[in-house]
Every structure is written in structure tokens, then in C-alpha cells.
Amino acid sequence: MSFVKKYIGDKKAEVVLFSSTAIALYGYDQGMMSLINTNYNYLDTMGISEEDPLVGIIVSVYYLGCAVGAILASYLADAAGRKPSIFACLAVTALGNLLMFIAGLGFNQGALTLMFVGRIVMGLGVGGIDAVIPVYSSELNEEGGRGRALAQEFQSNIFGLNMAFAINLAVTHGLGKSNQWAWRIPIIAMQVYPVLLMSFIYRLPESPRWWIFHDREEDARVSLVEIYGEDEAIAKVDELKDAAKEESAQLIGYSDMIFPGGQQFHETMITVMGQVNQALTGYGAVSVYGAQIFELLGFDVRTAEYLTQGNYISYFFLMTFAWLLIDRVGRRFLMVTGAFGIAVCFAILTVLGGLAMKSKELGIPNMAVSVPGSIALYVATGLFGIGWLSQVWLIPTEIFPSTSRAQGSAISVIIWGLANFAVTLLTPIGFNNLKYWIFLIFAVTNLFAGWWTWAYSPETGGRSFEDNQQFFADSKENNTWLVTRVKDGEYRHLPRGKEGDGVEGERQPLLAIDGA
Secondary structure, three states, X not given: OHHHHHXXXXXXXXXXXXXXXXXXXXXXXXXXXXXXXXXXXXXXXXXXXXXXXXXXXXXXXXXXXXXHHHHHHHHHHHHHOHHHHHXXXXXXXXXXXXXXXXXXXXXXXXXHHHHHXXXXXXXXXXXXXXXXXXXXXXXXXXXXXXXXXXXXXXXXXXXXXXXXXXXXXXXXXXXXXOOOHHHHHHHHHOOHHHHHHHHHHHHOOOOHHHHHHOOOHHHHHHXXXXXXXXXHXXXXXXXXXXXXXXXXXXXXXXXXXXXXXXXXXXXXXXXXHHHHHHHHOOHHHHHHOHHHHHHHOOOOHHHHHHHHHHHXXXXXXXXXXXXXHOOOOOHHHHHHXXXXXXXXXXXXXXXXXXXXXXXXXXXXXXXXXXXXXXXXXHHHHHHHHHHOOXXXXXXXXXXXXXXXXXHHHHHHHHHHHHHHHHHHHHHHHHHHHHXXXXXXXXXXXXXXXXXXXXXXXXXXXXXXXXXXXXXXXHHHHHOOOOHHHOHXXXXXXXXXXXOOOOHHHHOOXXXXXXXX
């Protein structure tokens, strides 16, 4: 009962619950496609084989839809409001999901085409949600540890992943891999997310910042009263009006962000490389093709599927360390150590994968290599959650000013979509042709991700927006992007000498009013 009281009536809590549920959509899709890719009826309906490159293409076109959806949704969010944009994205997600469900239902001709269309349309919706939800949520929640809050929301992403795979596992083992409902039920079950969110969004206020920027002061006041109460609302209206006047004089466009020499180009490259490096960790491959990896290590199909579910459950609980540590030790430390740790795990998997494939020739018991290989994969998954899942989404909100934060969020989703499109497209081809050597590739790409982050990504935690902007000003003055050479390497770590190892700085309001 206390849980209900906490989340129903408290607008801030409702926004967190809504945002967390929306973020779970992305995780659900990853878990959903994992076993669908190996369903015999699905492959037969689509007219493809399990080793056909089209298997990966069907998965990956979703990310292209995400990239385009981020652009469209960000434009709609600025023009019509955050809530109308989110509602439209949820409706598009539901439509795309429905098209996937009916692909080949009672007919085979055109099934593959309809599946492609459904994947792209659903990607448009989910990409838009991923672009707008962080902006909307942040504009309605100013206080508290920024890293902790976002890491907790992203834990729901892993919940969606677990939910989808558990449904997949249950219906696959209950109905069999040759039954069409074993792949259609997990798809249509996803409808619960957009339908519930669309029916709940009316309870939430529109962003007061959006109202102010569209000269609707009274509507902004009403929203602020819902969130903060009557007393705080009056002062916050004045703060937002002052911020709007300052920002209207320094509007920033995409040309200022994506071209060298633009005033936000350095920040944009930090954002772009964060998403590229996250993709290079290889976790997109692990989440979608997890069961195939365990099979490669020598397990039979059913055991591999149970181990995959176990890996996702472990991932969910280990993610707790992310929100416990992210504001204590910093984003940069977790990303660098996480990448190097994952690289070691993939190097171990390369050796063990090779031994697993030649175990009979070498006279090695399967369990001698498959068990330590599974442990290495579990550890790698946990390190990704702790070090990389939420950080690359958090950093852009800490380095872009309010005037370009929506565009920065859109760019982040676009690069995420394109990078994951490439990884999920190439991974099945890699598995089929490179076998265990694909782990060595991921070991090398993780080393690159860790090195680049150490060299060029500043520690943004524990600092106000103005502090983080000072890094870019100092970087420009020193004519270098290397973190170690800017202000004597001060941005390699959280600010020194602050109580709580930088946690106090996390309470600086970044997202609704810069410098307020």
C-alpha cells in the first residue's frame, strides 16, 4: 500500500516510474529477438535459414528506425510538446509491434517484407522514446544524484530484457521451436508497455520549461504547482523566465554541433564516441545472440538458453552496483575499468571457445572449458552494466547547455542506432564465419574503447554544468582534447575535497535550468 501511495499522487515519483517503464521497451526488444532468431517456424515463415545474413539484417534494421525516430521525435517534442511527442512514439511502437506479430500469420507471401516494415516502424517509436524521455524526465526532476537516478532507470531496461527472454523461454519450451506461437506470443506481449504508458501519460504534467519557451506562463505555473507545490512554483516560474531570456539569445543549431569549428563540436564528439565505444564493447551482440554464445562454448541448446536467462538475471542484480558507485567513483573510472575488464573476459573467451570447439580432439572434458567460459561471460555482462549501460546517456545531459540538450540527446540516439545496426548486422556473420575468433575482435575493440575514454572523456560527475563547460573552454585554450593536459589533469577524476566524493555536486540542477 505504501508503494502505491508513493507512486500515485507524487508527480515526481510518477515521472520516474513512467520513464523507467518506457526505457524497458529497448531491453524487451533485445530479449525478444534472441530466441525468435532460432525458432524453426519463424525462419521457415520468413523463408530464411538460421545462418542466412538476413537473420542479422532483420534485427539490425530496427536500429536504423531508431536513428530516424530520434530526429523526428526531437523535432516534434520542440514543436508540439514533450507529451504529444512521447504519445506519438508509443503509438508508433505499438503499430510496429503489431505489424511484426501479423507477419506471415495465415500467409507466407510478403511475410519477410512485413517483418522488415514492422521492425523499422517499431524502431521509429523506440528511438523517439529514447531521445525524448531523458529530456522530459530531466526537466521535471531537478534534484538528486544525477548518475544514480539514471542508472536506476536503466536497471528497468534490464528488467525488460529479462521479461522478454523469460516469456520466450517459457513458450519455446512449452510449445516447441516449430510452433509459430512460440515466436508470436513474445512479440505481442510487448504491447503491454506502450498501451499502459499511453493510458497513463495523461496523469503527467507537460514540461514547464517547454511551456515557458512557448510563452505560456500560466500553463507552466500549473505544471510547476503539480510537481513542486504552490509555494515553490512562483519562484521557479521566474527562474525559468530568466533562463529562457538568456538562452533565446544563444540558440544553437545542429551545424554548431556536427561540424569542426562549431561551438559545441567537442561536446558532440564526446557524445558520439561514447555511443560508438559502447557498441564496441560487444554487449549488443551478447544480449541478442547470448544463447548462441553459450552453444559455441559447448552447451546443448536448452542448457544454453537457461544459462542465457541466468546471465540476464545476474546482469539485473549487478546493475545495482552501477547506481551505488556512479556518483561515488565517477563515470570515467567505471567506463575505463569496465572496458579493460571486458577485454580480459573476451580474451579468456577466445581461448576457451577455441578449446571448446577442439575438446574432443584434445581430450578435454566439455565442462572444463564451458564452465569457466560461462563465468567469464557473466562477469563481462556485469561489467558492461556497471561501466557502460547508463553512462553514455548521462554524460550528454551534463555537458550540453539547455539550448542544445534536446539535439544532443537526438545525436546520441542516432549514433547509438547506427552503431548497434552495424554490430547486430555483423555479429551473426562473424559467428558463422569466425566462430570463437569473434571474441578476440571484441577484446581488441574494448581495449580501444577503454583507451579512448581514458584519453579524451572528462569526468563530468560531481560538477555543475558551468564546471563541465569550463573543461571545454580550457581545452580550447590549451589547444588539446587530451584530458591529462587540460588544467593539470583535474578532469581525470571527481572534484577533490568535496564532501561525499562529489555526490554534493550531483545535486546541482543541470537539466531544467542551467546555473539556477
